[in-house]
Amino acid sequence: MSSQLYPWIVAALAVLVAAGAGFAALNQPAPPPAPVTDGDAAALLIRMQSGITAAIEGLDDRLAYAAFDLGSTGFNDAAARAVLANLSGTDPSIVDCTASDAGGTIVAAEPAAYRNVEGADVRGQAHVRHVLATKRPIMSEVITVAEGFPAAVITAPVFTNKSEFVGFASVVFRPEALIAGVAGPAANGTPYQVMVVQTDGRVLYDTDPAQVGKMTFEDPLYADYPDLLDVAHRVADERYGTATYGFAADGGQAVQKEIAWTTAGLHGVEWRVAVIRAV
Secondary structure (H helix, E strand, O other), X not given: OOOOOOHHHHHXXXXXXXXXXXXXXXXXXXXXXXXXXXXXXXXXXXXXXXXXXXXXXXXXXXXXXXXXXXXXXXXXXXXXXXXXXXXXXXXXOEEEEEEEEOXXXXXEEEOHHHHHHOOOEOOOOHHHHHHHHHOOOEEOOOEEOOOOXXXXXXXXXXXXXXXXXXXXXXXXXXXXXXXXXXXXXXXXXXXXXXXXXXXXXXXXXXXXXXXXXXXXXXXXXXXXXXXXXXXXXXXXXXXXXXXXXXXXXXXXXXXXXXXXXXXXXXXXXXEEEEEEEEO
C-alpha cells in the first residue's frame, strides 16, 4: 500500500482493528450517527456501522415481539392482521409483513395492498428453509420476494404458549431505505461517498442512487478497472480494511480513490459498510 495514503486511512484501520472482527461489537445498540467534519472518516465509518446495525436490530426486535403475539392470536383472525399491520408501520423501510404456516405458505400479509401474496408457497427461499429446519430467526440477502421486487427479509419463528412451532413471521424491507436513514444525515456535508454492499458484490446503498442494485463483479461499467475489481473482491472477502483504486465515471478522466470499510450485519448475514473519497 502506498506510503502516501492520507492519515484518515491509517486512523480508520487503527479504529477497525481496535473494534475487532467479531460480531459481538456489532450487536451493541448505538444512538443514530451525527454528522462529521472533513477528516473524520474513521468516526463516520464507525458511526455508520453502529447506526446501520442498530437499525436492522430494531426491525429484528420488533419482529420478535410480533412473532410472540402471533403465537397467542394465531394467523387467521383480525387480531393477527392487527399485529402485522402495526409492525409494518414501525419503519419507513418496511414494505409489508407476513405470517406463514409451518408448511411455508403465506397465510396473512399486511398492509392490505400486499394481500395478493397470501397463498404463496415460499419454501424455495433459502431463509425460509433455514427457519423451517432450525426454528431460529434469520435475515436474507436481497432477493426477489413473493411480492415481485428485490428486498431483504427478516424472519422469526412463531411458537404457541405450549412451545409448539406453528410457522413464522417476516418483515420485508428495502435496505437502501433503511441505510439512507443513517447514511444521509451522517455523511451530509462531508467529502465522503458512502457505499454498502453484500458479500456477493450487490450494491445495497450508494451516495449515487444510480449505483444501487448493481452487481459489482458482473457489471460492464467496472470491467475495464482491474484494480477496482481487486479491491471489490477484498471488500467482499475481508470484514474490514483499507485500499486505493482508480476509476473514471461516465468516461471521464480516471480518479484515484481511497476506501475504508467495516462490517454490519444480523443473524450471520454481513453487509460491508464503506466510506470513499477521491485523492
